[in-house]
Amino acid sequence: MCKDISKTFGSMVFSDVVMKEKLPKDIYKSLQQTMKTGSDLDINVANMVAIAMKDWALEKGATHYTHWFQPLTGITAEKHDSFISPQGDGRVIMEFSGKELIKGEPDASSFPSGGLRATFEARGYTAWDPTSYAFVKEGTLCIPTAFCSYNGEALDNKTPLLHSMETINDQALRILRLFGNTTANRVLSTVGPEQEYFLIDKKLYDQRKDLMFTGRTLFGAKPPKGQELEDHYFGALKTRVSAFMKELNEELWKLGVLAKTEHNEVAPAQHELAPIFTTTNIATDHNQLTMEMMKKVADRHGLACLLHEKPFDGVNGSGKHNNWSLSTDTGINLLEPGLSPHENSQFLLFFAAVIKAIDEYQDLMRITVASAGNDHRLGANEAPPAIVSIFVGDDLDCIFKSIDEGTKYDGMKQGTIEIGVHVLPNFIKDTTDRNRTSPFAFTGNKFEFRMPGSSQSISGPNVVINAIVAEELKKFADILENAEDFTAATNTLICKTLQDHRRIVFNGDGYSEEWQIEAKRRGLSNLRSTVDALPHFIDEKNIKLFTEHNIFTESEMHSRYEIMLESYSKILRIEALTMIEIAKKEIIPAVSRYVAKLCSTAVSVKDLGLDLQCAAEVSFINKLSKLNDEAYEYVNDLKETIDKTAQFHDDALALAVYYKESVIPAMDRLRAVADLMEENTCTEYWPHPTYGDLLFKI
Structure with a gap:
């Protein structure tokens, strides 16, 4: 563990501090202007930045560079190039130009494009995002970039996120100017994403094809003990888990990730990491790095990190709580109620915009968390329901009620908690409780969006939140900028x-x-379900929203709709085929061997001439033989069901509906029988580690 965290933090990041030290003053100033205002970057500035960035990276042990981007796969992508440049005498020098910094050319035909790119149309571009710091990871200089096609269509998660941040900045500034705020030059959406995950023993993980291929267990009977005793939540960390978390923190801190809080979660083997808030695009980059580092560090500790939303049936799944807020570049949180929120018209106006946005775009909020994995989790008494609503707390609810009824609001008195033990101090309680069942909860000066799944990029949810709130702020500004009496118009609008x-x-x-x-x-x-939600993405009102704010073109929206549908079907296909393979090659043969052993035992006992009925053996033989026959039948049914998907090859929605309505039920039938066989099969014959092994042997 690092002895001096303050010196270690950000040590592998080409941060503002490093740039100020490495760059000439005029170059640094020009780059800062680009970062703060979004102005074009001069090529001469880019060349100077590239040289400084290369020299710094070489000092950190880097030999290669990569444009680090976020295609529509949900994970990051890298293509590494070395700094070496050959010389005429057979030597090499280390070079890196502004052109190489600004632009890269990865293959764009092999990433999801939803029809935007044909297989033969391979050219794509990555473009440097100077608002997100470059960093060195495992000997490579990683340069955060956007990713687009040859024709300029966005093929990544970063480009629309940056557009959404620009539009909410523009509209929020309009509101602030109306309130007389002339000091703020930028309004930034900020995020702190809490990341849930599971840790299991790597040796056990390697024995489960379902975990390796799909990220979740497709079979598994419930163990005698699960999370019923609630003894894992916030419990003392196990030795291996603690060692993992310490190294994870160190690796993340080096990369400038503000990892802050860590603890055991509700389910056995489940944990959580929470960072400090930062700007949304950097928070998105950092969350992708966090998920990557979790898996790599876990492997070094003989562990496997599971980021699937529901890796184990019967215990809580994992989410990603997206804490979203708005702040000015002068440090003002626009969602801070203050001591008298009922008198804080600026706060109430921004708050009203959020409420109106969530209400009018419930479908988009649900779509942004839609996936095959998250369908297992939402509404399962462990995560918010699929119904989108907002928790505001008692104080604000009383304010809204008084506004609704036209009555005077007297204010809630801030109470004191008296524990009743003299040695323990009394303390001021918050004006509102927390609600863990709410999809979108106000928690003091931010909104906690609790619906996202643990494996997904937070880009999608934040694109939507930024866009819909910006739309409502725009409507508010249009009204108030033309009002004769601003105060009266504001009160009426709220x-x-x-x-x-x-x-x-x-x-x-x-x-x-x-x-x-x-x-x-x-x-x-x-x-x-995902299938119920996704078609609404291309509803007319949603296309209008994104196109008018220059976040997506209509063709980009249709492409993403196709990608989301295809991803849903592909995931379920992989899961179904994995089930078939495990059942045919592992479970059914294992149960047959156990039945054969029982038959041999019963025959041997009877051959001894003893007056024994072998009731136990006979009972297990009958039960397991019938179940094995059922399993064989359900395997064939599932295979036939999968084969019928070929008829939907040209209709992505119909295919997704078929997977939901036909394939998933067939998978459920096979699993139910297999889990019954697990409960009745001798442990030494069962072909893979059980839930008890996976959840408690660490």
């Missing part, structure tokens, strides 16, 4: 917005059946 969109506010139990009924009565959408 009141009307909160009255019109109060239906989206819900402070109760999101898991309850009563909420399902109440949400329907309120007219809230309930898009239960």
